[in-house]
Amino acid sequence: MTLQNRVLPTGEIVAVAGRGLFTGNRGILHGPGRQLGVARWRHPHWIICALAFKGRRREVMAPGRWTELFFLDEAVALAAGHRPCAECRRERFLAFQSAWAEACGTHPSAPQMDAALHGARVLPRTRRQIRHDAPWASLPDGAFVWSDDAAWLVLGDRLCRYSPQGYDATASRPGSGLAEVLTPAPTVSVLRAGYRAQVHPTARPQA
Helix, strand or coil: CCCEEEECCCCCEEECCCCCCEEEECCCCECHHHCECCCCCCCCCCEEECCCCCCCCCCCCCCCCCCCEEECCHHHHHHCCCEECCCCCHHHHHHHHHHHHHHHCCCCCHHHHHHHHHHHHECCCCCCECCEEEEHHHCCCCCEEEECCEEEEEECCEEEECCCCCCCEEEECCCCCEEEECCCHHHHHHHHCCCCCCCCHHHCCCC
């Protein structure tokens, strides 16, 4: 049975085969039969977790336990509005926090980052992703944009088209104009300040 637990760069949660490189959560979203209810989050602390940590094992979508969500890679999770977990990805969390401080001039706590991200990633009543426009030239590696009815990862002078199984096409990054950006504005600033999102191997076919 394919569960509805894969998160897209648009923030949508869909049912597709495979789990990706990372997991994470937004609280308990499922009920009996491991089916999602109406809610798409239960708290503002949207995190990105490692698939394995200290030998811990979990039954996916166990009754009364938080809903395991899965992401192709970290760039996808960041686009959907998540940030690194402070426990199982401590080093990455500290790097994200440090880049946030570099971008904003203040050293934030995890709740402060979560509050800022929650206000920048989704419209509460409609659950629609908040998007913003930015010059193509200003976008850092790891940001996601929407173009030609698809989500694209920015990587150097290339764009890599997202699919749930991996990046399946490339295009040149436009040299001028505005892009429709999926990644929340605070996270774009963090990426611009030096945080490096971990991306799926299919985004680097030449490596």
